Amino acid sequence: MPELPEVEAGRRSAERVAVGRAITRVHVADDPIVFERVPAARIRRALLGRRVQAIGRRGKHLWLELDRRPWPVIHFGMTGGFHTPEGSEVRLISSGKGRRAPLWPPRFTKLHLVFDDGGELAVADARRLGRIRLRHDPALEPPVSALGFDALLDVPTPAKFRALMTGRSAPVKALLLDQSFAAGVGNWIADEVLYQAGIDPRRRAGTLSELEIRRLRAKIKAVVATAVRVGSNSDRYPRTWLFHHRWGKNAAAMTGRGEKIRHDTIAGRTTAWVPKVQR
DNA sequence: CTCAGTGTTCAGTG
DNA sequence: TCACTGAACACTGA
Secondary structure (H helix, E strand, O other), X not given: OOOHHHHXXXXXXXXXXXXXXXXXXXXXXXXXXXXXXXXXXXXXXXXXXXXXXXXXXXXXXXXXXXXXXXEEEEEOOOOEEEEOOOOOOOOEEEOOOOOEEEOOOOOOEEEEEEEOOOOEEEEEEOOOOOXXXXXXXXXXXXXXXXXXEEOXXXXXXXXXXXXXXXXXXXXXXXXXXXXXXXXXOOHHHHHHHHXXXXXXXXXXXXXXXXXXXXXXXXXXXXXXXXXXXXXOOHHHOOOOOHXXXXXXXXXXXXXXXXXXXXXXEEOOEEEEEOOOOOO
């Protein structure tokens, strides 16, 4: 479930499990899509025996900083994520007698690491839209180098933010989803931010007033920071958020305040918005 | 069986 | 060349 807050939660759990440990075993799935045809042996060679020094992140990309380069750079796509043997992301499946038992490593595991203290970390991705790459300096090489500001750590000043929006003719929703603009913003965050800022998602970005731009920037910061602060646990998102009501395109969908929610395809994505509030 | 889906890329268009 | 759009990608689960 990876927009920035989920990826950041993954980064922190990987930090707890991996930082300071050496990798003693590596299992690489045979998946030419996720690994972009890089041979499994090369992935293994880069990881085996290495010590993890830190876990980096920018937008929705993560990487393990090892004691030797290259480093693995991970993108979770739509369905990927980190898993640990006791972690909350571990999937439960039915075992033979109708009981539930954890499957380890999980289904669809692409990369499975075992550390010298016995800890383990797996990257799983059912839909295979995720990617695992090797880079010598992730921040300076694509795809990470092509990202815009990080929506948690590097939101530009109001003046710079405004400059980024001027002259843009794409719908503001499309601009928010553009990772070279705001790295880490995904579909639900874009909708949440536009709802809270009171902006119609179809508006062309360059037509927003200075006040609207300020509100938009402030809401990007607030929504992302809040979601990260509660560890991406959506049960703890404020009740006022559109988030809790936007899923499932039922015509009767309402916000907590009884405002009617509309679902349209904007910028090629299902967009939940509230015409009464968003102008 | 059909379709939507928390994401990105790339060909095509203007 | 640039900005933008929409289809394609791959697969699960409703």
